[in-house]
Amino acid sequence: MARAKRVFLIVLDSMGIGEMPDAARWGDEGSHTVKACWDTGELRVPNLQKLGLFNIEGIGCGEGVASPLAAFGRMQEASAGKDTTIGHWEIAGIISPRPLPTYPDGFPPGVIAEFERRTGRKTLCNRPYSGTQVLLDYGREQVETGALIVYTSADSVFQIAAHEEIVPVEELYEHCRTARGLLTGEHGVGRVIARPFVGTYPDYRRTANRHDFSLEPPANTFLNDLQRAGLATIGVGKIYDIFAGNGISSAQRTVDNDDGMQKTLAHAREEWNGLCFVNLVDFDMVYGHRNNVAGYTEALNRVDGQLGELMALLRQDDVLMITADHGCDPATPSTDHSREYTPLLIYGRGVRPGVDLHTQPTFADIGKTAADLLGVRANTSGESLAPLICG
Structure with missing residues (x-):
């Protein structure tokens, strides 16, 4: 009962x-x-x-x-x-x-190259980074070039940041789905995370449109x-x-x-x-x-x-x-x-x-x-x- x-x-x-x-x-x-x-x-x-x-x-x-x-x-x-x-x-x-895989030195070049090929966009950063500091250091370049900011942390995550006016949220989600499909097996990270942001340099801020794509x-x-x-x-x-x-x-x-x-x-x-x-x-x-x-x-x-x-x-x-x-x-x-x-x-x-x-x-x-x-x-x-x- x-x-x-x-x-x-x-x-x-x-x-x-x-x-x-x-x-x-x-x-x-x-x-x-x-x-x-x-x-x-x-x-x-x-x-x-x-x-x-x-x-x-x-x-x-x-x-x-x-x-x-x-x-x-x-x-x-x-x-x-x-x-x-x-x-x-x-x-x-x-x-x-x-433990799920982590990447203290960034993701392997082969993973990044295949991600760029599948999305048609270049990437920036590819290092462990603070989610707020990465916007200060790479946000302006992301806005100017349209490249995607890819970064990780001590956790098993592949995070993708882009300005909502440059890469619309639904497109960013699609890029995350692409990464999720790529990151399996040996590189099966726990989460691929969309990190959209808005604002103008240096006052960028992350929005509530974050979305996690988990294993x-x-x-x-x-x-x-x-x-x-x-x-x-x-x-x-x-x-x-x-x-x-x-x-x-x-x-x-x-x-x-x-x-x-x-x-x-x-x-x-x-x-x-x-x-x-x-x-x-x-x-x-x-x-x-x-x-x-x-x-x-x-x-x-x-x-x-x-x-x-x-x-x-x-x-x-x-x-x-x-x-x-x-x-x-x-x-x-x-x-x-x-x-x-x-x-x-x-x-x-x-x-x-x-x-x-x-x-x-x-x-x-x-x-x-x-x-x-x-x-x-x-x-x-x-x-x-x-x-x-x-x-």
């Missing part, structure tokens, strides 16, 4: 809670995203605190509460990676034994199992892109965290049965990668207030699950993701409050648990935590 009719699974993108045991191997020793925010003295997250965020094993910051409202624990990533795609795939039940998940996910059971699988934010639409019955893109939470609140007021899977990307994209500790802290404060609104809307048979997909400590010199534990908070009237889940060995337990709560047996990696939190 289903324990819940609706599950809201919210990923606070990059909200890590401390380095994993192998963090040094990834260059992330000492990373702790939440503590970086706590150390500002400005973190105000009463709802996350009441749920049990600071009661989580090993978190080492904040103040725990005597009676947490949620079941709480920390999740260890079993996959070889620390990026968005692999993190979400693992949440959904796929453990990746090998298809390599195996079954809990989303597929929920769909086969006839349940809704609603994606809010980057979820549709991360899974290349696989297993998603309906989706809404968002322009920022506020938009994502407003769309989630709207879904809470509607009638449906199944899963609402939400990604709030600003923590990572706007603040973590830009080493903006104050901005990250304020964004957490704002979302915490909106989580309070969502909790008030939850029905008798609703469950709220809050987690993250990796870290991105804004206080370290690195601007890249960090190999960190992530939190898991599970709240609802049918969930036993205050259950300490300690440290779980894989993010895959999250999707397995969500499916179990909805009465579906997921054919994925991971173990359901439902027997520990229900009853």
